[in-house]
Amino acid sequence: MQKQSTKPSNSNCDEKDHGVQFKFEYKYCPMCATEMEWRHVFGARRQQCPNCGWVHFRNLKVGAGVLAERDGKVVLARRGINPGKDKWCFPSGFVEYNESPETGAVREFKEETGLDVEITGLLDVVYYSADFRGAGIMVLYGGKVVGGTPMPMDDVVEVGFFSRNEIPAGDEIAFESNRIALEKWRNGGK
Ligand SMILES: [Zn+2]
Numbered sequence: 186m187q188k189q190s191t192k193p194s195n196s197n198c199d200e201k202d203h204g205v206q207f208k209f210e211y212k213y214c215p216m217c218a219t220e221m222e223w224r225h226v227f228g229a230r231r232q233q234c235p236n237c238g239w240v241h242f243r244n245l246k247v248g249a250g251v252l253a254e255r256d257g258k259v260v261l262a263r264r265g266i267n268p269g270k271d272k273w274c275f276p277s278g279f280v281e282y283n284e285s286p287e288t289g290a291v292r293e294f295k296e297e298t299g300l301d302v303e304i305t306g307l308l309d310v311v312y313y314s315a316d317f318r319g320a321g322i323m324v325l326y327g328g329k330v331v332g333g334t335p336m337p338m339d340d341v342v343e344v345g346f347f348s349r350n351e352i353p354a355g356d357e358i359a360f361e362s363n364r365i366a367l368e369k370w371r372n373g374g375k
Pocket of ligand 1: 214215216236237
């Protein structure tokens with residue numbers, strides 16, 4: 186069993202897997218406050234508490250967003266914070282523990298743009314790792330605006346409506362998953 190001293194949670198960990206740099210380790214067990222150890226448990230190297238046995242499973246974060254149309258134009262939000270500050274993306278956010286991805290996507294859309302959106306289908310599920318907040322998956326839905334008044338709120342500074350000819354250039358789009366989905370939409374898909 187390999188053992189390694191724990192490091193502060195914000196240090197650059199030397200453990201890498203598939204190019205993903207893992208962060209957010211626990212120095213102490215969040216259940217009983219014993220110092221955590223590195224062990225090989227459940228088929229991988231993980232942190233486990235030597236006192237109560239609690240295992241730190243590093244789950245993916247789950248985000249959800251909607252590629253929504255209004256009058257043939259796609260709704261994009263310009264971000265006021267990093268990652269992707271000043272760039273455009275689909276209104277989206279992290280799914281809360283007590284809601285479904287669909288519910289989270291609709292809620293985030295309303296919170297960021299003031300618009301009510303109705304989901305019409307699933308577009309894509311994308312894995313990402315280049316995010317300082319941790320690796321995750323983005324669940325991207327297609328949808329349409331059904332009400333509300335556009336107004337940038339929360340971490341969004343501008344709400345924009347873009348026709349297929351008007352969508353921002355690739356380097357003005359915040360996330361790779363968004364760039365790919367927008368390109369498909371531009372070419373007539375959804
Ligand atoms: Zn413990």
